[in-house]
Amino acid sequence: MRRHSCCNKQKVKRGLWSPEEDEKLINYISIHGHGSWTSVPKLAGLQRCGKSCRLRWINYLRPGLKRGSFSPQEAALIIELHRILGNRWSQIAKHLPGRTDNEVKNFWHTSLKKKLKSSHALNLPDQQHHIPTPITMLQVDLELQHNNCCPTMVNFPPLIPAVPSDSSSYVTWSPLVGYDHQLGPNQHDIGHPISSEDANPNLIINSQQDQQHHIPTPITMLQVDLELQHNFCCPTMVNFPPLIPAVPSDSSSYVTWSPLVGYDHQLGPNQHDIGHPISSEDANPNLIINSQQDQQHHIPTPITMLQVDLELQHNNCCPTMVNFPPLIPAVPSDSSSYVTWSPLVGYDHQLGPNQHDTSCPIIINPSIKETPYDKPEFAFQNARTQ
């Protein structure tokens, strides 16, 4: 076996760390900081290589580490994060305060993987019927945390179906069904069947069969997935509104959404509210009301990262809050046009034949950043030949 380059140069001890060594390392770092890891063992009086010191500090000695077994919440979080992020242990560990990537990785290999395997075996019928996973709060957590690097990024459905102008009908979205038009009383479905276009694009297509029958959409799931993977900071996760109310056909009006109020119709100039009051049904049920004042005056406030963070800490891992876009551009009532969204382009009105763009500019997402994971070979770069 080869040695670390830093370990070739000197006699270094290997194997488990003794309490004396730990004490030396703690004392040194607490006084001087680690600085350059290569110089740490020499300055701390340790017969170890810098890499070994770093590992010992990061995985075992540094303050704030949580020892002991993983809670069921942590386990659930890891499973969900792993589903989204794959083997990016350091990324996963960032969502588990006090846990190291090594710890998470070990836990995964020794416990979770087996449990998942056995549970998959038990749930085979469900998989066959392709019942999609609901969007969990964990995804929200992940999204929000990721928004630390992409503060303005909002993930959104790649396709918002045309919304009937009739205010008595509305569109709902659910992870299972995707978008669905809900008819008002005494209404009949006039023919907007739930198609695969409407289905939640965030769902992972598991089988060849599903892929074959996946009717092409302006932005396919695969595209979204690749695009999001490409923009590593906001991985394969799309958050959706639980309810999109009816949108007036008048293009001068638009719909806004805020955590407190939920969706709201904003009227254009010279318009009057024609009677779609903001009801509690429209309000985002998952919002966090931060102050008495806000509650009293019902003033919409944006959810800040701090609030989210506190909420996440407070609830340990599963807050009940969904992050939603602050603005949905006007949706033309004409069913031949539709709105698409992509992380790169933002919202875009797709016009039907013989239509001209009337208003909605393409919103460029300013937060796209190149990362090492952009490279297509990333998925394979760690494939090793040992």
Next chain:
DNA sequence: AATGAAACCAACCGCATTAAT
């Protein structure tokens, strides 16, 4: 109580990326 198997986990290794020169 003895023993082998399985599980666990700290630590190591090699590679990729980043920073410094």
Next chain:
DNA sequence: TATTAATGCGGTTGGTTTCAT
């Protein structure tokens, strides 16, 4: 720009502990 060193990450190893027989 090229080279080298440092750092970070994910995969793997191997020693220790726990469990089952």
